[in-house]
Amino acid sequence: xxxxxxxxxHFNAAHRLHNPNWDDEKNKQVFGKCNSPNYHGHxxxxxxxxxxxxxxxxGYLIDIKILSDLISEHITSKFxxxxxxxxxxxxxxxxxxxxxxxxxxxxxLRKHLHPKYELxxxxxxxxxxFVEFPA
Amino acid sequence: xxxxxxxxxHFNAAHRLHNPNWDDEKNKQVFGKCNSPNYHGHxxxxxxxxxxxxxxxxGYLIDIKILSDLISEHITSKFxxxxxxxxxxxxxxxxxxxxxxxxxxxxxLRKHLHPKYELxxxxxxxxxxFVEFPA
Amino acid sequence: xxxxxxxxxHFNAAHRLHNPNWDDEKNKQVFGKCNSPNYHGHxxxxxxxxxxxxxxxxGYLIDIKILSDLISEHITSKFxxxxxxxxxxxxxxxxxxxxxxxxxxxxxLRKHLHPKYELxxxxxxxxxxFVEFPA
Amino acid sequence: xxxxxxxxxHFNAAHRLHNPNWDDEKNKQVFGKCNSPNYHGHxxxxxxxxxxxxxxxxGYLIDIKILSDLISEHITSKFxxxxxxxxxxxxxxxxxxxxxxxxxxxxxLRKHLHPKYELxxxxxxxxxxFVEFPA
Amino acid sequence: xxxxxxxxxHFNAAHRLHNPNWDDEKNKQVFGKCNSPNYHGHxxxxxxxxxxxxxxxxGYLIDIKILSDLISEHITSKFxxxxxxxxxxxxxxxxxxxxxxxxxxxxxLRKHLHPKYELxxxxxxxxxxFVEFPA
Amino acid sequence: xxxxxxxxxHFNAAHRLHNPNWDDEKNKQVFGKCNSPNYHGHxxxxxxxxxxxxxxxxGYLIDIKILSDLISEHITSKFxxxxxxxxxxxxxxxxxxxxxxxxxxxxxLRKHLHPKYELxxxxxxxxxxFVEFPA
Numbered sequence: 061x062x063x064x065x066x067x068x069x070h071f072n073a074a075h076r077l078h079n080p081n082w083d084d085e086k087n088k089q090v091f092g093k094c095n096s097p098n099y100h101g102h103x104x105x106x107x108x109x110x111x112x113x114x115x116x117x118x119g120y121l122i123d124i125k126i127l128s129d130l131i132s133e134h135i136t137s138k139f140x141x142x143x144x145x146x147x148x149x150x151x152x153x154x155x156x157x158x159x160x161x162x163x164x165x166x167x168x169l170r171k172h173l174h175p176k177y178e179l180x181x182x183x184x185x186x187x188x189x190f191v192e193f194p195a
Numbered sequence: 196x197x198x199x200x201x202x203x204x205h206f207n208a209a210h211r212l213h214n215p216n217w218d219d220e221k222n223k224q225v226f227g228k229c230n231s232p233n234y235h236g237h238x239x240x241x242x243x244x245x246x247x248x249x250x251x252x253x254g255y256l257i258d259i260k261i262l263s264d265l266i267s268e269h270i271t272s273k274f275x276x277x278x279x280x281x282x283x284x285x286x287x288x289x290x291x292x293x294x295x296x297x298x299x300x301x302x303x304l305r306k307h308l309h310p311k312y313e314l315x316x317x318x319x320x321x322x323x324x325f326v327e328f329p330a
Numbered sequence: 331x332x333x334x335x336x337x338x339x340h341f342n343a344a345h346r347l348h349n350p351n352w353d354d355e356k357n358k359q360v361f362g363k364c365n366s367p368n369y370h371g372h373x374x375x376x377x378x379x380x381x382x383x384x385x386x387x388x389g390y391l392i393d394i395k396i397l398s399d400l401i402s403e404h405i406t407s408k409f410x411x412x413x414x415x416x417x418x419x420x421x422x423x424x425x426x427x428x429x430x431x432x433x434x435x436x437x438x439l440r441k442h443l444h445p446k447y448e449l450x451x452x453x454x455x456x457x458x459x460f461v462e463f464p465a
Numbered sequence: 466x467x468x469x470x471x472x473x474x475h476f477n478a479a480h481r482l483h484n485p486n487w488d489d490e491k492n493k494q495v496f497g498k499c500n501s502p503n504y505h506g507h508x509x510x511x512x513x514x515x516x517x518x519x520x521x522x523x524g525y526l527i528d529i530k531i532l533s534d535l536i537s538e539h540i541t542s543k544f545x546x547x548x549x550x551x552x553x554x555x556x557x558x559x560x561x562x563x564x565x566x567x568x569x570x571x572x573x574l575r576k577h578l579h580p581k582y583e584l585x586x587x588x589x590x591x592x593x594x595f596v597e598f599p600a
Numbered sequence: 601x602x603x604x605x606x607x608x609x610h611f612n613a614a615h616r617l618h619n620p621n622w623d624d625e626k627n628k629q630v631f632g633k634c635n636s637p638n639y640h641g642h643x644x645x646x647x648x649x650x651x652x653x654x655x656x657x658x659g660y661l662i663d664i665k666i667l668s669d670l671i672s673e674h675i676t677s678k679f680x681x682x683x684x685x686x687x688x689x690x691x692x693x694x695x696x697x698x699x700x701x702x703x704x705x706x707x708x709l710r711k712h713l714h715p716k717y718e719l720x721x722x723x724x725x726x727x728x729x730f731v732e733f734p735a
Numbered sequence: 736x737x738x739x740x741x742x743x744x745h746f747n748a749a750h751r752l753h754n755p756n757w758d759d760e761k762n763k764q765v766f767g768k769c770n771s772p773n774y775h776g777h778x779x780x781x782x783x784x785x786x787x788x789x790x791x792x793x794g795y796l797i798d799i800k801i802l803s804d805l806i807s808e809h810i811t812s813k814f815x816x817x818x819x820x821x822x823x824x825x826x827x828x829x830x831x832x833x834x835x836x837x838x839x840x841x842x843x844l845r846k847h848l849h850p851k852y853e854l855x856x857x858x859x860x861x862x863x864x865f866v867e868f869p870a
Contacts, residue, residue: 061703061733061734061735062734062735063699063702063703063731063732063733063734063735064731064732064733064735065698065699065729065730065731066729066730066731066732067728067729068727068728068729069728070591072505072506072507072591073505073506074479074503074504074505074506074548075506077254079252079253081252090253090258091253092260093545093546094546096546096547096548096552098479098504098547098548098551098552099479099503099504099506099548100477100478100479100506100545100546100547100548101477101478101479101480101504101505101506101507101508102477102506102507102508103506103507103508103591103592109732111732111735112735114699114700114703117619117621118619118630118631118695118697119617119694119695119696119697119699119700120697120699121699121731123630124729125632140498140505141498141499141501141505142501142503142505143479143501143503143504143505146503147501147503154254155253155254156254157253157254157255158200159198159200159249159254159255159256160249160254162198163196163198163249178735186475186477186508187203187508188202188203188204189200189201189202189203189259190200190201191198191199191200191201191256192198192199192201192244192246193196193198193199194196194197194198195196195197195198195199195246195247195313205456207370207371207372207456208370208371209344209368209369209370209371209413210371212659214657214658216657225658225663226658227665228410228411229411231411231412231413231417233344233369233412233413233416233417234344234368234369234371234413235342235343235344235371235410235411235412235413236342236343236344236345236369236370236371236372236373237342237371237372237373238371238372238373238456238457275363275370276363276364276366276370277366277368277370278344278366278368278369278370281368282366282368289659290658290659291659292658292659292660293605294603294605294654294659294660294661295654295659297603298601298603298654321340321342321373322373322608323607323608323609324605324606324607324608324664325605325606326603326604326605326606326661327603327604327606327649327651328601328603328604329601329602329603330601330602330603330604330651330652330718331838331868331869331870332869332870333834333837333838333866333867333868333869333870334866334867334868334870335833335834335864335865335866336864336865336866336867337863337864338862338863338864339863347524349522349523351522360523360528361523362530379867381867381870382870384834384835384838387754387756388754388765388766388830388832389752389829389830389831389832389834389835390832390834391834391866393765394864395767424524425523425524426524427523427524427525428470429468429470429519429524429525429526430519430524432468433466433468433519448870457473458472458473458474459470459471459472459473459529460470460471461468461469461470461471461526462468462469462471462514462516463466463468463469464466464467464468465466465467465468465469465516465517465583482794484792484793486792495793495798496793497800559794560793560794561794562793562794562795563740564738564740564789564794564795564796565789565794567738568736568738568789592743593742593743593744594740594741594742594743594799595740595741596738596739596740596741596796597738597739597741597784597786598736598738598739599736599737599738600736600737600738600739600786600787600853610861612775612776612777612861613775613776614749614773614774614775614776614818615776633815633816634816636816636817636818636822638749638774638817638818638821638822639749639773639774639776639818640747640748640749640776640815640816640817640818641747641748641749641750641774641775641776641777641778642747642776642777642778643776643777643778643861643862680768680775681768681769681771681775682771682773682775683749683771683773683774683775686773687771687773726745726747726778727778
């Protein structure tokens with residue numbers, strides 16, 4: 061039987077939802093106040109779930125310090141106190157919806173996590189709106 | 196890979212647990228203080244999970260505003276500040292346990308949600324007692 | 331210098347806001363959906379604050395177990411899983427607004443708490459609506 | 466004895482801390498990553514505390530719906546999904562620190578709240594950093 | 601379709617992470633401050649998930665009072681206000697990592713829960729570090 | 736008008752309540768399971784409140800980074816992952832009740848905080864039991 065370990069981190073960022081292939085009217089209609097031109101922001105809470113087999117020597121699935129450092133090095137140091145649209149290459153041409161941010165985070169972490177672990181991320185944009193990738 | 200979107204809503208309602216086929220003694224034995232005759236109540240927190248494919252044009256699985264409006268129109272406007280036993284036809288003949296309320300909410304939302312989406316609901320009766328449907 | 335001790339408890343109850351000296355129209359206008367005739371309910375969270383001097387022998391202001399038992403005996407056993415309007419004499423002729431419930435709780439506890447302690451209560455009707463007595 | 470009523474609201478905004486009288490080096494030294502040029506953002510949680518005497522006819526200090534509408538009309542509709550530095554005249558020449566935002570909110574609400582009520586605001590920039598005005 | 605019921609409980613315990621087959625240096629390197637010799641402690645939050653079919657007579661999957669009593673009798677009465685390493689036979693020779701505690705709790709509850717129910721436990725060591733068993 | 740700034744930190748520690756001037760029976764009677772001989776533990780949440788005047792140049796009462804570092808250097812680095820009774824000189828001869836821990840923390844911070852600031856600490860031993868010093 062497998063065990064899962066979860067680590068909760070957070071970062072604060074600005075973003076704007078916008079599709080450059082649409083005119084202003086359509087952008088406003090689809091994205092509403094999230095299309096506000098000068099950006100708005102969120103305290104993003106991120107929960108990273110990793111699962112696999114317990115190591116009998118340590119009693120750990122993974123050292124949570126290592127997992128935390130991995131998230132810090134590759135995710136929060138990159139996104140925290142940043143404008144996702146302007147300051148990150150990941151969202152230069154990708155709309156920074158919660159769905160896309162979660163997917164980007166998953167793909168970054170997947171490259172740096174040992175293949176023996178399964179991986180899932182949950183991203184809270186607010187306390188009432190959140191996403192999970194993969195579902 | 197699929198993505199899931201969650202929306203948290205809430206409603207405040209009164210209810211009483213009671214099986215009309217049983218006498219008072221058995222009702223009291225099974226349902227305890229939840230059988231109190233003049234009703235009691237809860238702040239119900241509801242989390243609706245929808246999952247499927249990201250729309251590449253919007254970066255959304257589903258516009259969370261549309262999901263929120265759907266819940267508001269069909270669930271919270273119906274149950275909020277109501278007596279579930281007396282004011283709703285859904286529980287006129289169905290015991291309003293958290294399990295049954297979650298099932299009722301799922302069946303209502305399922306009818307109004309596009310079939311391309313998967314659906315699950317989590318209902319918190321208190322911070323320490325909650326249910327998920329389907330499991 | 332004084333120290334304060336806080337204890338958080340909760341109870342689930344039904345209530346209805348209504349002024350019997352007013353007609354139905356005015357009641358509905360003033361109390362809105364809180365005037366719904368068949369009651370609705372809440373998970374009330376109660377925080378009791380007691381302050382005074384630390385006892386040097388125990389290092390306690392007050393044994394939190396004693397404070398918790400006091401709240402349980404005089405408040406939660408009386409209000410939990412009850413209809414405040416119908417099942418309690420305190421609200422037989424007093425509108426069970428959060429303000430009045432907090433005041434009632436304070437007056438009950440004040441009688442049972444040693445006079446050397448100061449007392450304040452905070453009552454959460456929902457996560458977003460709460461009251462404090464005395465202010 | 467007075468009673469206090471609290472209402473919790475929230476808004477999501479972008480901001481940047483910056484003193485135009487200082488050079489870039491000093492701004493970066495004082496404000497650190499909060500000085501990031503393209504803005505970052507927060508989910509601001511706002512708790513408004515109002516206190517005074519209970520109205521014996523309603524059992525209310527103030528109709529929480531009226532308080533909530535007041536906050537919505539004058540605060541959240543103005544700041545939600547906005548860039549505080551660029552989109553609001555209040556922070557055109559005032560650094561949008563949590564302290565200053567709380568002070569601005571208090572002064573706006575004070576003008577619109579009946580003088581018989583006392584007023585205090587608490588503003589959460591994150592779960593771990595928050596301010597109160599006046600202290 | 602199945603329904604799941606969740607019950608949240610908590611216990612406060614001391615523990616120390618240590619592998620007796622390793623020397624002090626390796627223990628300190630692997631377990632860091634969790635290896636501190638005189639123990640440290642946590643408020644453990646435990647969520648027990650049980651799932652299966654709704655009983656049509658009660659509208660319950662399981663009486664949450666029965667589930668709560670089961671957890672109290674077999675888990676919290678055993679671990680609450682205890683030193684996991686010194687006071688419990690389960691961790692006399694097993695490192696009390698969150699992963700192992702969750703596994704131990706699951707195996708204890710599994711023996712006492714009717715086989716018709718599925719079972720999963722989530723254990724929060726802190727708000728930001730938690731585990732699930734089985735994953 | 737003054738403004739207050741709050742910073743939330745946490746540490747995990749073991750402790751035991753015990754008065755060496757009493758026999759075992761009296762210790763057990765007064766402190767109950769908190770007297771358990773091999774210690775138990777808590778995730779202590781600490782909220783430090785500082786208040787005074789806003790600095791017009793920065794818009795800060797105090798740089799929250801400086802406040803956070805102060806707490807880290809003098810409080811959490813000292814108490815985190817420690818046994819309060821055995822590993823700290825502050826509680827070698829002082830019962831580590833929440834009241835006494837809060838008082839100790841206040842006195843430590845008071846020495847390191849500029850006299851122009853007022854200071855108060857709130858310490859959560861659990862989500863439901865917490866203290867404030869000074870009251």
